[in-house]
Amino acid sequence: MLINRKIQTLDEFTIQQMRDFPNATGELSGLLRDIGLAAKRVHVEVNKAGLVDILGDAGTMNVQGEEVKKLDIYANNQFMGVLRHGVSCAGIGSEELDDIVVFDDEISNKSKYVCLFDPLDGSSNIDVNVSIGTIFSVFRRVSELGKPATKEDFLQQGIKQVAAGYVIYGSSTMLVYATRRGVNGFTLDQSVGEFTLSHPDIKCPDTGKIYSVNHGNFFQYNEKVQNYIHECQRKTKDNGGPYTQRYIGSMVADVHRNLIKGGIFMYPGTTDKPKGKLRLLYECNPFAFIVEIAGGKATNGKERILEVQPTEIHQRTPFFVGSKLMMEQYEQTQ
Numbered sequence: 001m002l003i004n005r006k007i008q009t010l011d012e013f014t015i016q017q018m019r020d021f022p023n024a025t026g027e028l029s030g031l032l033r034d035i036g037l038a039a040k041r042v043h044v045e046v047n048k049a050g051l052v053d054i055l056g057d058a059g060t061m062n063v064q065g066e067e068v069k070k071l072d073i074y075a076n077n078q079f080m081g082v083l084r085h086g087v088s089c090a091g092i093g094s095e096e097l098d099d100i101v102v103f104d105d106e107i108s109n110k111s112k113y114v115c116l117f118d119p120l121d122g123s124s125n126i127d128v129n130v131s132i133g134t135i136f137s138v139f140r141r142v143s144e145l146g147k148p149a150t151k152e153d154f155l156q157q158g159i160k161q162v163a164a165g166y167v168i169y170g171s172s173t174m175l176v177y178a179t180r181r182g183v184n185g186f187t188l189d190q191s192v193g194e195f196t197l198s199h200p201d202i203k204c205p206d207t208g209k210i211y212s213v214n215h216g217n218f219f220q221y222n223e224k225v226q227n228y229i230h231e232c233q234r235k236t237k238d239n240g241g242p243y244t245q246r247y248i249g250s251m252v253a254d255v256h257r258n259l260i261k262g263g264i265f266m267y268p269g270t271t272d273k274p275k276g277k278l279r280l281l282y283e284c285n286p287f288a289f290i291v292e293i294a295g296g297k298a299t300n301g302k303e304r305i306l307e308v309q310p311t312e313i314h315q316r317t318p319f320f321v322g323s324k325l326m327m328e329q330y331e332q333t334q
Contacts, residue, residue, distance in 0.1 A: 010036050010175065010186050010195040017181065027112050028138070028163060031088035032177060035115075035136055036186075036195050038082040039167040039175055042075045042120070042134065043188060046169045071126050072096055075119035075134065084108075089115050090141055091149035093313055095282045100313060104148045113162070114139050114153045118282040121166075122250025131170035133252025137286040138163040154313060158285030158306035165290065168252050176202070176256070178290040183259075199260075204296040207325040208262020211243045212254045220270035225301075228333040251278070255287050255321060259294060264322030264330060268301065276300070276318035280310055284319045297327035301334065 008016070014029035076096040083089040084103050090111040091102040095118040103111075117136040125132055140162050143150045165177030173188040175195050185199030211232045218226060232243045246263070248254050255265050269276045278284050288298030288305040298305045298321040308317065320330060 008197040010197075013184065013186070013197055017179075025112075027088040028179075030086060031083075031113055031115065031138060032163065032165075034082050034086040034088060035079070035165070035167075036175060038079045039134060039173070040188065040193065040195075041078045041082075042071075042167070043169055043173045045071060045074055046126075046132070046173075072120045072123045079117055079119050079134070079136075083115055087111065089113055091153070092116065093154045093281065094119060095279055095314070100149075100151060100154055102148045102150075109146055109148055112140055112145065114141060114149050116154060116281050116286075118279070121252045121283065122248075125248075125250050130248065131168055131250055131253040133169060133250065133256075134167040135252060135283055135286050136165055137161055137281065137289070151313070154281065155310045157309055158280075158288055161285065161289045161306075164286035166252050166256070166286065168256050170253065174198070174256075176259075176290065178293040180293065183290055183294045202259065202294050204259050204291055204294040205262030205323055206295070208258065208264070208323050209243050210246050210258055210261065210263030211266070211326075212247045212258060212263060213245070213266040213268075214247060214249075215245065217268075217270050220272060221268045224334050225266070225268045228330050231329070231333060251283060251287075255291070258322050259291060259296070262323045262326075264320065264326040266330075267319045269318040273316070276316045278317060278319045280305070280308060280315045280317045281313065284317055284321075287319075287321055291321050295324060296322055297324050298322075299327070299331070 011033055014032050018026055018029050076094055080092055083092055087107050088111055090108050091100055091114045093100045093116040115136060115138050119134055120132055121135050122132040139153060139156050139160060141149055141153045143153050163177055163179045167175045174185055176185040183202040184197060185202055186195035187198040189196050234242055258265055267278050284305050291298055300317045301320055
């Protein structure tokens with residue numbers, strides 16, 4: 001039987017990278033493989049959601065005051081369960097939970113990492129078969145090893161992430177993750193049940209033709225944001241426009257497209273929600289890390305997202321992320 005040695009699974013790729021670091025313990029590789037396992041379980045349910053009683057609202061509200069979907073609960077339980085029973089994670093923070101969950105046992109207390117995640121981003125689209133996703137972020141603990149993790153382990157600046165990534169459940173299921181060594185994408189090969197390397201060393205184009213924003217909120221944005229949107233809609237000698245507006249309403253899908261093709265994603269504050277709607281720790285920090293490693297930029301409209309010091313687990317923020325030159329054009333209008 002012929003074996004294609006050019007195809008690398010997620011496990012093979014992480015193990016190979018670990019070999020470049022003689023002192024590596026393998027914990028981060030193990031954590032990423034655990035996340036891949038949970039993602040495969042969620043993938044199975046997403047793909048049969050119309051056949052089983054997992055669509056629709058669960059009848060509860062999360063800490064953000066949003067309706068919780070049944071699949072939200074399933075995804076949250078899968079990621080929390082896999083990470084709890086692994087050996088590489090000391091605790092988790094989830095968009096769906098009021099507070100952090102510390103895995104206070106002998107093995108977990110020795111783990112170097114904590115993980116934050118949005119188990120199912122864009123879940124309001126579940127019922128209409130639109131792409132949804134999972135977002136995750138990994139930090140090295142600042143608390144003493146051997147003891148339970150603390151909230152300070154989670155309230156770190158995004159620049160201190162050691163890894164971040166997302167899973168997009170679409171026409172194919174794809175896991176993309178970044179470390180300081182680069183951004184790599186793995187597509188789920190359903191014939192063997194493995195994530196295989198399909199998008200090595202992803203680079204975000206310096207510019208693009210797409211801007212992603214909710215135009216329905218246009219008159220709630222401040223004047224400077226409105227002016228930039230107008231710039232996107234007309235051609236000048238400097239901007240290379242006009243741009244094409246694309247907005248799915250699933251952040252994972254919108255930012256994934258712009259990461260691959262070039263573009264800018266904007267979720268400004270509004271008059272109703274001046275602090276923004278997106279969560280700093282579960283959504284913005286991970287994507288800012290990924291896009292910056294790939295060559296792009298990310299801000300809250302005033303400062304680099306990765307340098308913001310979190311003060312709350314569920315802190316919200318305006319968010320602007322995308323291709324380097326498009327982000328610089330945006331900054332010039334502010």
